[in-house]
Amino acid sequence: MGYQLDILMYLQSIRNELLTGVFTFFTVCTEVPVITVLTGIIYWCINKKAGQRTLFALCGSLNINAGVKNFVKMPRPIGTKGLESLRIETATGYSFPSGHTQTATTFWTSTMYLFRKSWIYIIGILMILGAGISRLYLGVHWPMDVIVAWGFGIVLSVLFIKLFDYIDDSKNYYILVGLMLIFGICTYFIGGEDLYKMFGLFTGFALGYMVEDTFINFSTESETRRKNIFAKKSSKNEGLGKKILRFIVGIISLLAVYLLLNYVQDNLIVNKAEEIINIIKYLKYTIVVFWGVAGAPALFKLFKLA
Incomplete structure (x- = not known):
C-alpha cells in the first residue's frame, strides 16, 4: 500500500x-x-x-x-x-x-x-x-x-x-427473474449485511417494474400534452403543478413506508441471529424500493396526478 x-x-x-x-x-x-x-x-x-x-x-x-x-x-x-x-x-x-x-x-x-x-x-x-x-x-x-x-x-x-x-422493448421479464436468481445466489454464498440490502434494492425494483408496467403504467407527460401537441402554454404550467404534486406525494409516502418498516425492523431484530437480521433488512429494502417504483405511481393514478 x-x-x-x-x-x-x-x-x-x-x-x-x-x-x-x-x-x-x-x-x-x-x-x-x-x-x-x-x-x-x-x-x-x-x-x-x-x-x-x-x-x-x-x-x-x-x-x-x-x-x-x-x-x-x-x-x-x-x-x-x-x-x-x-x-x-x-x-x-x-x-x-x-x-x-x-x-x-x-x-x-x-x-x-x-x-x-x-x-x-x-x-x-x-x-x-x-x-x-x-x-x-x-x-x-x-x-x-x-x-x-x-x-x-x-x-x-x-x-x-x-x-x-x-427488457423494456421485449417485455421479457424472465431476464429480470434470472438476474434476481443470480444476485440471490451470490448474496447467499458471499453474505454480508450490505449485500443483502443491495439485493433487496434489486428485488424491489424488478418486482416494482413488472407490476407498474403491467397494471399501473403511469406517465410523466401531462394528459393535455399527450392529446394535443399544439396545446397552449398554460397547459405546461398545469403539467408542472402535477409534477410537483407527484414528487410531494411520492417522497412523503416513500418516507412513511421507510419509517414504518424501520419501526417494524427495530422490533423484529431484537436477539435474532445474523441470518435472520439480514433477511429482515433484505425484505425492508425490497418493500421500500417496490413502493417507490410501483406503489407511489399507483397513488399518482388514484389521485389523478398521472
Whole structure:
C-alpha cells in the first residue's frame, strides 16, 4: 500500500476548512437521501423511462459493488498509523471498490448517457471526479478502490441501460427473474449485511417494474400534452403543478413506508441471529424500493396526478 498511502498522506497534508467542506459536500451528494431525491425527480416527474433505466443501472451496479466488497474483504485505510480519517460514519463495510464513488459514477453516467445535455455532462463529470477524490481526501478509501469504482460505474451503467432497453422493448421479464436468481445466489454464498440490502434494492425494483408496467403504467407527460401537441402554454404550467404534486406525494409516502418498516425492523431484530437480521433488512429494502417504483405511481393514478 506504499504509494497509495503516500497519496492519502499528501491529501491529508493539504486539508483546510474550505477543502474539507467541499469534499464533504461531494460525499454527501452520493448518499441515500440525495440519490433518492434525484432519482425520484427523474422517475416520477421528468422522464419515466430514463428514471427506470437509471434505477436499474444503480440497483445492478450496487449489487456487484457489494458482492465484490464482501468477496475481496479489503480493509479500509481507517486506523492506519499517521492517517486521520474523517466522516468515518459513512465508511461502512469493506474498502474495495468504493461504494460512494461507484454510486456517483453510475448515477451520473446514466444521466449523461440518457439525457445528453452539455450542462449535464459538466455537472456529471464534476460530481464523478469529486465523489472519488472526496473519499481519498477524507481518508476512508485507498486510491485503487476509487479507480476501480470509476471503471465499474461507467461500464456497468452502459451495460445495464442497454440490457434494460431490451427488457423494456421485449417485455421479457424472465431476464429480470434470472438476474434476481443470480444476485440471490451470490448474496447467499458471499453474505454480508450490505449485500443483502443491495439485493433487496434489486428485488424491489424488478418486482416494482413488472407490476407498474403491467397494471399501473403511469406517465410523466401531462394528459393535455399527450392529446394535443399544439396545446397552449398554460397547459405546461398545469403539467408542472402535477409534477410537483407527484414528487410531494411520492417522497412523503416513500418516507412513511421507510419509517414504518424501520419501526417494524427495530422490533423484529431484537436477539435474532445474523441470518435472520439480514433477511429482515433484505425484505425492508425490497418493500421500500417496490413502493417507490410501483406503489407511489399507483397513488399518482388514484389521485389523478398521472
